[in-house]
Amino acid sequence: MSSYSFVSKDSIEYLNIEITTRCSVKCPMCPRTVFPQFLNSKLDMPVSLVNHLNFSDNLKKIYLTGANGDPIQHPNFHSFLRALKNTTKAQLNINTHGSFRSKNWWENTLNILSKTDHIIFSIDGLEDTNSIYRVHAHWRSIESAVKLSAQKLQTTWKFIIFKHNEHQISKAIHLAKSWGVAYFSLKRSDRWSEPYWPKDNVSDWMEHLRPSEDFVTKDYKDVEGPYSLKRKFNSVFNINLRTDSLPLYMQQMKVGETQVGN
Secondary structure (H helix, E strand, O other): OOOOOOOOHHHOOEEEOOOEOOOOOOOOOOHHHHOHHHOOOOOEOOHHHHHHOOOOOOOOEEEEEOOOOOHHHOOOHHHHHHHHHHHOOOEEEEEEOOOOOOHHHHHHHHHHOOOOOEEEEEOOOOOOOHHHHOOOOOHHHHHHHHHHHHHHOEEEEEEEOOOOOHHHHHHHHHHHHHOOOOEEEEEOOOOOOHHHOOHHHOOHHHHHHOOOHHHOOOOOOOOOOOOOOOOEOOOEEEEEOOOOOOOHHHHHHHHOOOOOOO
8 A cells, every 4th residue: 555745734824825827917938829729818726725734833934926826816806805914914915016006906916915024016127028928918017016016015026047138137126115115026037948948949939038148058056245135046136225335246247336335
C-alpha cells in the first residue's frame, strides 16, 4: 500500500491562492496568450470555499497572485476579500495590473483591507510603454488606483525590465515616489530561456522585448551596500522609496544617478 506525506496545516506560514483565471490584459509572454488552448479563461473560485480552508493561526501572509489570471477580475472580489478578512488575521497581498476599475471600486476595496495589507501593482514602464507588454492596460485607471492605494496601505510598483522600458527606470522611480508609493520593485523576467517556449512560439516579438544584457545575465549575488534591497530568486530587487538612494549598481546599469530618498 502506498503511503503519502502531507504538509501540516500549522507549518504553513505563506499561502498563494489563485482565485480566478480572468484577466483583462494580454501579455505576450503569459501562458494565457502562448497556450490559450490549455486554459479556461473564465474560471472563478467560489467564495464559499473560503469557509472550508480552515486557516491556521500560524499563517502570516496570503498572496492573491494569479499565475493565469488577475485577482481583481474575480466577479465577486469584494466578497472574497471580506470572507478572507473574517476567516484569518494573515496579511493579504494582492498582485494586479490595476486596470479598468473605478475610483469607487477601489475605495470599496481599500475599506475592506487593513493598513497592514499590501497591494503590488505590476506596471512595466510609463504611460507610453506600459501597454507594450501589458497589452490593453489602461494608464489613467492604473494611476488613480495606485494613488488611492498609496494613501491607505503598503503599496509597491513592480517593474519588469524590457528593451522598451529599461531607459525609463529612473523616471518610473520618481513617478512612483510622487504618487506616494512606498516600494519600487525591479524584476528581471524569467522567461527568456528558449526551452520555456515551443519552437513555433519563439519569434521576433520575443527578441523585441528582450532587454540589454545588463538586465538579463548580470549576477547580483555579491551586491552589498546600505540599501533596503532584498534578493529574491536572484531576480527581484526592492527599493524603499522613503529611505533609499538609488544603488550604485543601478547607476552603472544605465538607470541613472538619481536620488530616490528624501
